[in-house]
Amino acid sequence: MDLELLYDQGSTMFENVRKGPPKFSKKTSEKIESLINEIDRLVDSGAFLESDFFGKKIGLPFGISAGAAYGSKFLGMYEKLGYGFLTQKTVRMIRWEGNPMPHVMSVGNGDYHSGFLKSENLTTALSNSFGMCCLGPDFWEDDLRKFVKGSKVPLVLSGVVTKPQDREDVIHQYAELAKKAKDIGAVAYEANVSCPNEMEGHSGELQDDNDLCFDIVRESKKAGINVFIKIGFRENMEIFVEKVGRVVDGIVAINTKSAQIKDEKGRFAYTNREKAGVSGEPLKTYAENALLNILKLRSKMGYRFRVLSVGGVTKPEDVRNRLNAGADFVESSAMAMLYPPLALEVKKLLLESSLK
Numbered sequence: 249m250d251l252e253l254l255y256d257q258g259s260t261m262f263e264n265v266r267k268g269p270p271k272f273s274k275k276t277s278e279k280i281e282s283l284i285n286e287i288d289r290l291v292d293s294g295a296f297l298e299s300d301f302f303g304k305k306i307g308l309p310f311g312i313s314a315g316a317a318y319g320s321k322f323l324g325m326y327e328k329l330g331y332g333f334l335t336q337k338t339v340r341m342i343r344w345e346g347n348p349m350p351h352v353m354s355v356g357n358g359d360y361h362s363g364f365l366k367s368e369n370l371t372t373a374l375s376n377s378f379g380m381c382c383l384g385p386d387f388w389e390d391d392l393r394k395f396v397k398g399s400k401v402p403l404v405l406s407g408v409v410t411k412p413q414d415r416e417d418v419i420h421q422y423a424e425l426a427k428k429a430k431d432i433g434a435v436a437y438e439a440n441v442s443c444p445n446e447m448e449g450h451s452g453e454l455q456d457d458n459d460l461c462f463d464i465v466r467e468s469k470k471a472g473i474n475v476f477i478k479i480g481f482r483e484n485m486e487i488f489v490e491k492v493g494r495v496v497d498g499i500v501a502i503n504t505k506s507a508q509i510k511d512e513k514g515r516f517a518y519t520n521r522e523k524a525g526v527s528g529e530p531l532k533t534y535a536e537n538a539l540l541n542i543l544k545l546r547s548k549m550g551y552r553f554r555v556l557s558v559g560g561v562t563k564p565e566d567v568r569n570r571l572n573a574g575a576d577f578v579e580s581s582a583m584a585m586l587y588p589p590l591a592l593e594v595k596k597l598l599l600e601s602s603l604k
């Protein structure tokens with residue numbers, strides 16, 4: 249598998265948004281073209297794939313999670329790469345510089361307990377620590393509204409709050425972002441209550457407050473839009489699902505898990521911080537366990553929300569396995585950023601299965 253990162257690690261996120269994604273290598277472009285031809289042939293021979301994504305027909309139940317795509321240039325690329333739905337990387341109500349560079353790096357050996365080693369080469373694991381930088385609504389509202397008008401796939405807007413004054417302000421900020429999501433034409437709004445890269449007091453990780461999560465979803469739904477909640481790995485989800493599952497349209501699980509990232513000399517690899525969120529391969533088992541856990545609780549409680557499984561997808565079979573396990577939809581960020589043909593390979597696999 250030839251990895252090539254669809255993001256310039258040496259530039260800020262704002263600069264990446266301005267430039268748009270890097271061009272694919274010749275080999276990758278050829279692979280993409282050949283997959284598109286194979287998919288066309290499968291469709292001609294009767295293979296069929298269609299799902300309902302919150303009232304919109306989609307051609308693949310596999311999408312981009314909040315992370316890989318910020319702004320219309322990246323979203324447009326992932327649409328062309330065959331993803332069935334797209335989530336815009338988390339936005340805020342204001343412009344926000346986030347954490348100092350670097351923001352993204354590959355990691356190699358390690359685990360969540362002992363930490364990971366920065367890798368000079370691309371691997372199937374990425375760490376990131378943006379601090380959810382945001383170009384501000386002046387940029388993203390117009391940019392995304394235009395994208396929605398010209399796009400055929402549903403958009404999900406992910407939002408987070410900034411320096412809230414108090415509990416009411418947290419709920420208010422999430423609800424205001426839900427209104428903006430509705431206004432730009434997004435199909436769903438995702439309340440991100442699980443970012444591990446926020447500095448203290450800036451409210452990244454609110455997920456342990458079950459009552460607050462319930463109120464965030466309930467108030468956001470007043471915008472008249474489908475509301476998702478994005479959570480990280482939790483050992484015990486019973487009370488969360490019992491409360492939030494009553495009102496939410498989709499649970500997205502899981503966000504990155506935080507771990508120390510060091511370079512080969514043992515120094516912390518990110519400026520001013522020890523930890524970053526790790527995604528990709530090392531997250532796989534956590535994401536699979538979270539999926540099974542949520543599905544079990546949903547069934548026990550008789551709820552109807554959808555489950556969007558994300559974390560550690562590295563090959564097409566992972567998507568098929570998650571769907572077979574009961575996920576309504578599957579998403580990716582790390583591998584989507586690292587392996588451009590991923591969605592087309594998933595589509596080919598699922599189309600082939602539809603013929604059997």
Ligand SMILES: Cc1cc2nc3c(=O)[nH]c(=O)nc-3n(C[C@H](O)[C@H](O)[C@H](O)COP(=O)(O)O)c2cc1C
Pocket residue numbers: 313314315316337338352374375376380406440443478502503504526527528529531558559560561579580581582583
């Ligand atoms: C570069 C990068 C940036 C991310 N930014 C966000 C974000 O802004 N909001 C969010 O909810 N999750 C963010 N994530 C987490 C992903 O959406 C996803 O939950 C996590 O990476 C696990 O999926 P994966 O293993 O397929 O990457 C980011 C992930 C990556 C790799």
